[in-house]
Amino acid sequence: MVTPQEYIEQHTTPVGKVLDDIERWAHLHTSQPQMLCGPYEGRLLTLLCRSLQARCAVEIGTFVGYSTICIASGLADGGVLHTFEANEECEQHIRRHIAAAGLDGRIEVHIGDANALIPALLGDKTGVVDFAFIDGGKRQNRQFYELIMPYMRRGGLIVIDNTMWGGKVLDLDRHRDPDTICIDDFNNYVNGDSRVENVMLSVRDGMMICSVL
Numbered sequence: 650m651v652t653p654q655e656y657i658e659q660h661t662t663p664v665g666k667v668l669d670d671i672e673r674w675a676h677l678h679t680s681q682p683q684m685l686c687g688p689y690e691g692r693l694l695t696l697l698c699r700s701l702q703a704r705c706a707v708e709i710g711t712f713v714g715y716s717t718i719c720i721a722s723g724l725a726d727g728g729v730l731h732t733f734e735a736n737e738e739c740e741q742h743i744r745r746h747i748a749a750a751g752l753d754g755r756i757e758v759h760i761g762d763a764n765a766l767i768p769a770l771l772g773d774k775t776g777v778v779d780f781a782f783i784d785g786g787k788r789q790n791r792q793f794y795e796l797i798m799p800y801m802r803r804g805g806l807i808v809i810d811n812t813m814w815g816g817k818v819l820d821l822d823r824h825r826d827p828d829t830i831c832i833d834d835f836n837n838y839v840n841g842d843s844r845v846e847n848v849m850l851s852v853r854d855g856m857m858i859c860s861v862l
């Protein structure tokens with residue numbers, strides 16, 4: 650008998666060899682391969698982006714480029730993904746993986762703190778971003794959300810990863826660590842935010858999807 654997750658993955662379009670190879674590489678060469686969004690969530694990111702016909706996307710937290718490739722694969726022709734990664738040691742791996750996927754022309758890699766780099770890049774260009782994926786430091790979720798909000802167009806989507814935090818947010822009496830508290834506070838904040846319509850999915854570690862009104 651297969652598990653529900655195995656059955657779901659068996660009935661989801663595979664992500665392909667390049668992403669499978671990156672996942673294998675991450676398990677062999679990084680200490681936190683679980684940071685990759687993986688094939689199931691990755692396929693959903695591609696489909697969301699494609700459904701929006703996104704031409705401008707932003708990602709906070711590239712790591713080694715797995716979700717980056719998933720998002721960029723769903724962009725409309727001529728679209729661009731700006732991805733931000735604070736850890737400069739990741740840069741060579743990000744660029745190698747993007748090249749292997751043949752997506753160099755669609756992805757702009759920015760190395761440094763997204764909090765400083767996004768305003769420097771987008772300046773006063775409000776309402777231009779179709780799709781944003783927030784997957785950086787979890788205690789900064791609210792900061793990243795407010796950072797990207799003015800740049801979102803109406804009808805654009807903001808997706809925030811790891812909103813279930815391994816189930817810890819379900820039992821706050823037991824889990825009083827700062828990450829869990831920040832993630833739960835952020836989930837409540839979004840849920841009360843009249844600027845968005847939101848749905849939380851139990852995909853992988855939880856994804857909050859916000860449609861900007």
Ligand SMILES: C[S@@+](CC[C@H](N)C(=O)[O-])C[C@H]1O[C@@H](n2cnc3c(N)ncnc32)[C@H](O)[C@@H]1O
Pocket residue numbers: 684685686687709710711712713714715716717733734735736739761762763764784785786789
């Ligand atoms: C969970 S990993 C990203 C995984 C990637 N999105 C994926 O699914 O393949 C989080 C990454 O965010 C980066 N990060 C954390 N804070 C950041 C910031 N302020 N600006 C840019 N990147 C940041 C970390 O260095 C780390 O590589």
